[in-house]
Amino acid sequence: MNLDFTEEQEILREAARDFLAKEFPKKLVREIEEDPIGFRPDIWQKMAQLGWIGLIIPEEYGGSGGNFMDLVVVLEEMGRACLIALFFSTVVCTFPVLDAGNEEQKRDLLPKIANGGAIFALALTEPSARYDAVGIATKAVANNNGYVINGTKLFIHDAQVADYFLCATRTDLSLSPEESVTLFIIDAKSEGIRITPLHTIADDKQNEINFNNTIVPRGNVLGEVNRGWPVVIRLLEQAAIAKCAEMIGGADWTVENTIAYAKERVQYGRPIGSFQIIQHYLAEMWTETNHAKRLIYYATWLMEQGLPCASEVAMAKAWMSDVYRRCTRVGVQIHGGIGTTRDHDMGLYYRRARQAACLFGDADFWRERVAREIGL
Amino acid sequence: MDFKFTSEQEALRREFEEFCKEEAKRAPEGWGGGMQAEATDEGWAYHRSVVEKAAKKGWLCLPWPKEYGGQGHGLIEQTIFNEVTAYYKVPAVPLHFMTVAAGILEYGTEEQKKEWLPRMARAEIDWAELLSEPDAGSDLASLKTQAVADGDDYVINGQKVWTSGGHHADHVFVLARTDTDVTKRHRGLTFFINKVGSGIEFRPLIFMNRSHMYNETFISDFHVPKQNIVGRVNQGWYVMMAGRNFARANIGVAAGAKRDLEELIEYCRKTRVNGESLASNPLVRQRLAELAIEIEAARQFAYHVSWLQGKGQDVAAEAGACGYFSLELSLRLANTAVEIMGLYGTVTQSSSWAPLYGKFQDQCQWCAGYTIAGGATEIRKNVIAWQGLKLPRV
Numbered sequence A: 001m002n003l004d005f006t007e008e009q010e011i012l013r014e015a016a017r018d019f020l021a022k023e024f025p026k027k028l029v030r031e032i033e034e035d036p037i038g039f040r041p042d043i044w045q046k047m048a049q050l051g052w053i054g055l056i057i058p059e060e061y062g063g064s065g066g067n068f069m070d071l072v073v074v075l076e077e078m079g080r081a082c083l084i085a086l087f088f089s090t091v092v093c094t095f096p097v098l099d100a101g102n103e104e105q106k107r108d109l110l111p112k113i114a115n116g117g118a119i120f121a122l123a124l125t126e127p128s129a130r131y132d133a134v135g136i137a138t139k140a141v142a143n144n145n146g147y148v149i150n151g152t153k154l155f156i157h158d159a160q161v162a163d164y165f166l167c168a169t170r171t172d173l174s175l176s177p178e179e180s181v182t183l184f185i186i187d188a189k190s191e192g193i194r195i196t197p198l199h200t201i202a203d204d205k206q207n208e209i210n211f212n213n214t215i216v217p218r219g220n221v222l223g224e225v226n227r228g229w230p231v232v233i234r235l236l237e238q239a240a241i242a243k244c245a246e247m248i249g250g251a252d253w254t255v256e257n258t259i260a261y262a263k264e265r266v267q268y269g270r271p272i273g274s275f276q277i278i279q280h281y282l283a284e285m286w287t288e289t290n291h292a293k294r295l296i297y298y299a300t301w302l303m304e305q306g307l308p309c310a311s312e313v314a315m316a317k318a319w320m321s322d323v324y325r326r327c328t329r330v331g332v333q334i335h336g337g338i339g340t341t342r343d344h345d346m347g348l349y350y351r352r353a354r355q356a357a358c359l360f361g362d363a364d365f366w367r368e369r370v371a372r373e374i375g376l
Numbered sequence B: 001m002d003f004k005f006t007s008e009q010e011a012l013r014r015e016f017e018e019f020c021k022e023e024a025k026r027a028p029e030g031w032g033g034g035m036q037a038e039a040t041d042e043g044w045a046y047h048r049s050v051v052e053k054a055a056k057k058g059w060l061c062l063p064w065p066k067e068y069g070g071q072g073h074g075l076i077e078q079t080i081f082n083e084v085t086a087y088y089k090v091p092a093v094p095l096h097f098m099t100v101a102a103g104i105l106e107y108g109t110e111e112q113k114k115e116w117l118p119r120m121a122r123a124e125i126d127w128a129e130l131l132s133e134p135d136a137g138s139d140l141a142s143l144k145t146q147a148v149a150d151g152d153d154y155v156i157n158g159q160k161v162w163t164s165g166g167h168h169a170d171h172v173f174v175l176a177r178t179d180t181d182v183t184k185r186h187r188g189l190t191f192f193i194n195k196v197g198s199g200i201e202f203r204p205l206i207f208m209n210r211s212h213m214y215n216e217t218f219i220s221d222f223h224v225p226k227q228n229i230v231g232r233v234n235q236g237w238y239v240m241m242a243g244r245n246f247a248r249a250n251i252g253v254a255a256g257a258k259r260d261l262e263e264l265i266e267y268c269r270k271t272r273v274n275g276e277s278l279a280s281n282p283l284v285r286q287r288l289a290e291l292a293i294e295i296e297a298a299r300q301f302a303y304h305v306s307w308l309q310g311k312g313q314d315v316a317a318e319a320g321a322c323g324y325f326s327l328e329l330s331l332r333l334a335n336t337a338v339e340i341m342g343l344y345g346t347v348t349q350s351s352s353w354a355p356l357y358g359k360f361q362d363q364c365q366w367c368a369g370y371t372i373a374g375g376a377t378e379i380r381k382n383v384i385a386w387q388g389l390k391l392p393r394v
Helices: A007-023 A026-034 A041-049 A068-080 A087-100 A103-114 A229-264 A276-304 A310-340 A345-358 A363-373 B007-024 B041-056 B075-087 B097-107 B110-121 B182-188 B236-245 B252-270 B282-310 B316-346 B355-370 B377-388
Strands: A120-123 A139-143 A146-157 A164-170 A181-187 A193-198 A206-216 B127-130 B146-150 B153-161 B171-177 B189-195 B200-205 B214-225
Touching: A007 A041, A007 A068, A026 A345, A068 A087, A068 A229, A068 A276, A087 A103, A087 A120, A087 A164, A087 A181, A087 A229, A120 A146, A139 A164, A146 A164, A146 A181, A181 A206, A181 A229, A229 A276, A229 A310, A229 A345, A276 A310, A276 B282, A276 B316, A276 B377, A310 A345, A310 A363, A310 B282, A363 B282, B007 B041, B007 B075, B075 B252, B075 B282, B097 B110, B097 B127, B097 B171, B097 B189, B097 B236, B127 B214, B146 B171, B153 B171, B153 B189, B171 B214, B171 B236, B182 B189, B189 B214, B189 B236, B252 B282, B252 B316, B252 B355, B282 B316, B316 B355, B316 B377
Parallel strands: A120 A164, B127 B171
Antiparallel strands: A139 A146, A146 A206, A164 A181, A193 A206, B146 B153, B153 B214, B171 B189, B200 B214
16 A cells, blocks of 8 residues: 555656646636637647646557556646646547557557647537436438538537547437447548537636538547447546546645635734634635545546446545535635635636536536445 | 555455454344443443454554564554444444553553553453543643642542443543643643542443443542553643554544445335335435445545554644544434434334334434544644644634
């Protein structure tokens, strides 16, 4: 047993924190919130050069050959910086390419991803707003040229700049949804694609994508036809843990900055952090955040080892979603009025927590999964 | 990071589990572990018989140095032991055992270690803790019980309260004031250990569920030989804290809660309300899943505390978090169970109508005390705020 990060991971964390502080200050986060495209090619290239975009890609495909825990370290720092970037979308789409892609697809895509030359968006969710197979209505129909895709994807991060979409479709309506999902890699420049921005509480670059008779070659099927859903289940677990890592970084920022504020802010002639009611709020935030970390790291480790982790992933995302929401809610409360302004960073984390809580399955969704796992 | 236990640790866990499964079969009907050991005669007899067996295996003193009869194991092994015994509700270590042992190990003289530790390892001593007083609960350092030097002895007078298991104890440890200047607070206290004898009177203090677990203790001219002071005179506070600090990860509460939750899940699977299985009720599913998550979080956190402490890190804040989180959780679990069971949930073990021997209504009461005993939730949060988060203390 060793419950510490490795020395290399500590170095990686420090490098990520320094890099993000320098290259991605809150001012830039704010700019990107207001910017319809929100892409900074220079920073993206620097991340590629640091080996982060290809962090989990094996070296033989041009990546850094890191493991899931390395990724967690970088994502925690991104969550702490409250980054809005393409990193998450592209990395999350890398997983199914690694898990289900054929050799040709891997040789083609993975080196491009690693060097920053291929931005991906995950085109999974739809107006049904569900993370199950029933929620997928986009249809792909085979013809002589490949497949013709029709349907609407919604809540799609980074579609506005993506080079590729990783898209989940139904390919056989006579079968159950779980047995008829097929994944496609779609070139974003294909005909018949319309992208419309979707503004949310987090302004983190979500979109609606309409596919109107978009033609995709057969070679762009990822994995096997009608066998896509198990890949999505795995992807959801990976994405949920990755999102948890971002959230824990944001929760850490919130706890640290709220403590610092409580030590500074004077009312009734003393720092508000000397009042026990405030101390107990902070003690609870710290306690819950640190409990959440243990669930997340344990699930990450299980995943990395290839051990069964359905229950642990579900526990981590359900709990983290609630903890981050509570933590930022109390964070705003302790900051008082100033924390409610658009200009103050506390509100930024508050908004982002509410967004992250419902991405890749919300607390109710994952608790229901836990219920099944514990025999209910 | 590597969450894997060593093969030796896995083997130990299996050994503990086999022992506990076997011993659990002999438990009295409706046995729920914990305080039941102190509360009934048959509970006490069962407790003693299991503890003696565990002592023969050397399991009462897993992390002590070998020279004092210990096994020389680490805190992770101790945590595994605590987890397994708590899960099977097997009463494997006597009350207050670790507190006294750790105080002696860290502050005791060589003579005291040789005199007391081997006897404790053989389960020959049942301790009662004389710390809290009617006017010194959370503010323990304001205690007034006094010890005055008299030849080779100290003579102690005062009143203590919340003496758990006093009625079964043959020995006591007492924190008493040896410097009458009360402004010195915790710097004027001394830690005594001694056989129960003349001058100690335990009077039952009946808990809300009718159980006799706690006592009030009246101390009048209780003589303790000077050689039974652990640490130096006026240093007793630190001896007590050493005891508290010895193995700070509190995994037992989470492990016991895990077992209770499994029984509650089984109950929900078997029970139909208005024609529907309780297990299919979405609200029930959500609430039980939430408890399962919190129990696992508490379990993982406890191992983390052991890990940090094993590395020599000060874990006062982490221990506070571990303690209050799991204790509050066990209270939530008991209350949730009673709510889910509805009217049946309130029936006590005296009736055959009581589901699961009325264990959850009983725990609903016990747990309301656990969030106070040994450091109330609020005190634990203060420790986190002051020692962990460095917030100003006023």
